[in-house]
Each structure stands twice: as structure tokens, then as C-alpha cells.
Amino acid sequence: MSAVGKVLSRSFRGLGTKISNSFKTAAVDYKTAAKETWASAKNRPLKSSLYAGLFSLGVCLNWTSPTEKQFTEDLVGSVNAVSLLTDSVKNKESDAHLQKISRHMAKGQIRYRNLILFSVVYASDYDKCNKFYESQCKHLQPRWYDTFGQILDIGCFGKYWVLQYKMADYDVDFEELPKDIDGRLDAVKDLMYRLSGVSYFGNPVVPISEQNRPITAAVVSE
Known part of the structure; x- marks a missing residue:
């Protein structure tokens, strides 16, 4: 060697x-x-x-932190569901929330961040393709505490909670049929109902994703 x-x-x-x-x-x-x-x-x-x-x-x-794709799918399903309703029936709050998000999405301003424990969807001031100095300079970007007003939704445990809250009873116009809420206890009860996906009338709200699934016929045995 x-x-x-x-x-x-x-x-x-x-x-x-x-x-x-x-x-x-x-x-x-x-x-x-x-x-x-x-x-x-x-x-x-x-x-x-x-x-x-x-x-x-x-x-x-x-x-269980939801993805950006899930937010887009939930949003599209919600828009489709509300678009099938007449103006005299649809919930004005649900419709206004969906239109707000749709405008931001049409302008390319929707942003998604996975913060390990939960996800945040917010609206940026600029389009994703905007390459102007104001949109790229880090010194001109808003501070983290200035972006709270731009948050559109927060996702955790496999769902986006603001969208679920806004879509509760989306087919009921409460301007024509006001809620009978008397005191803080009823207000808190209504809040918890909407966050948990339960209608004001006490019935579980069928998620939009479940509504779009094809219905299979049940087999009846004699």
C-alpha cells in the first residue's frame, strides 16, 4: 500500500x-x-x-391547523350556497362578509400564514404581483399589531371559525325575523351557538362541505 x-x-x-x-x-x-x-x-x-x-x-x-386550500374551498362553497338564495331570504351579514372576502380575493390581496398552532387569513394592502417599492420595502410594511383589523379568519381544529360564525343561519334574514335576545346570557348563548355551528333555532347547521356531497340512496332490507 x-x-x-x-x-x-x-x-x-x-x-x-x-x-x-x-x-x-x-x-x-x-x-x-x-x-x-x-x-x-x-x-x-x-x-x-x-x-x-x-x-x-x-x-x-x-x-389540525387548516390549510389555505381548505379556506378557498369553504369560501367557494359558501358563496355558491348564498348565491342560490333570493335577496328576501339570504342573511345580510353572511352575504356582506362573503362579498368582502371575494373583493379582496379578486384583487389578489388574500394572504395565508400558518403560525404552527393555528392559521391566519388576512387581507394585504397590495396585490401578490405588485412589485412597487412601497409593497416590497420591509421598512414600510405595517407592524404586526397594525394588522389585526385586516384579519379575515382564524383557523384551528380543522375549521375556520369566523366563516363558520358568519355562515350560521345564512338562509335566514334576521332583519325581517329579528332574534329574541334578552340580556347578556342570551347574547352569549347565541355567540356560542354560531361558533359551534348550531342554528339560532337550535338545529345543527350542516357544513357547506357536507351539503355539496352527493346523496346516496339507502338500501332498505325487507
Whole structure:
């Protein structure tokens, strides 16, 4: 074997030894950390349960954070559903909300951000294709606390909550049939109903995505 070959052989052996030692050290560190975590959990079960619950909630929120595609599909389905109604029947609040989002979408101003635990859909001041200086300079962009008024929807647990809230009873004109809300308790009850997808009249609202599915005939056995 040449001198160069011997040098390369020793170098590769040394590199392999270093990599092996690194893996062994990491394995020992992880094993020690696991033992200490288990011992701490046994000594403080309440605190450990709280941390485990928060971690599980975070994983669940991240896993069920809705996508931009889902928002577009829900919006299109909602617009189609409302467009089938006459002006004397459709809910004015639902219609106004959909028209507002549609205008922003037509101008290319809709933006989507996945913030790990939830998703945010908001309206930008500029079109996506706008390359003017004002739209590109980071020093002229609005601060994060100035964008709250531009938020259109917040998504978590697999749904967009503002759209669901606005679309509750979209086929009822409450200007012609006012709600009988007396006091804060009734107002809070109505709020929770709409957020959970329940009609003012107490009936579960069929999601737009479910309404668009084809109806299959049931088989009746004699």
C-alpha cells in the first residue's frame, strides 16, 4: 500500500471512531435525560400531567391547523350556497362578509400564514404581483399589531371559525325575523351557538362541505 493510501486509511478510521463516539455520547445523554424526566414525573405528577396536556394540545393544534386550500374551498362553497338564495331570504351579514372576502380575493390581496398552532387569513394592502417599492420595502410594511383589523379568519381544529360564525343561519334574514335576545346570557348563548355551528333555532347547521356531497340512496332490507 502506498503512503497516500495509508494516510487515507488512517484518516477514515479516525473519522469513523469520532462518529461512533459522538453517537455513543448522544445515546448516553438521551438515556440520562429520559431517566431524570421519568423520576421528575413520578415526584411531581400534577405538574407533569399539566406539561403533558399542554404538549398534547399543541400537537393537536398543529396537526389540525387548516390549510389555505381548505379556506378557498369553504369560501367557494359558501358563496355558491348564498348565491342560490333570493335577496328576501339570504342573511345580510353572511352575504356582506362573503362579498368582502371575494373583493379582496379578486384583487389578489388574500394572504395565508400558518403560525404552527393555528392559521391566519388576512387581507394585504397590495396585490401578490405588485412589485412597487412601497409593497416590497420591509421598512414600510405595517407592524404586526397594525394588522389585526385586516384579519379575515382564524383557523384551528380543522375549521375556520369566523366563516363558520358568519355562515350560521345564512338562509335566514334576521332583519325581517329579528332574534329574541334578552340580556347578556342570551347574547352569549347565541355567540356560542354560531361558533359551534348550531342554528339560532337550535338545529345543527350542516357544513357547506357536507351539503355539496352527493346523496346516496339507502338500501332498505325487507
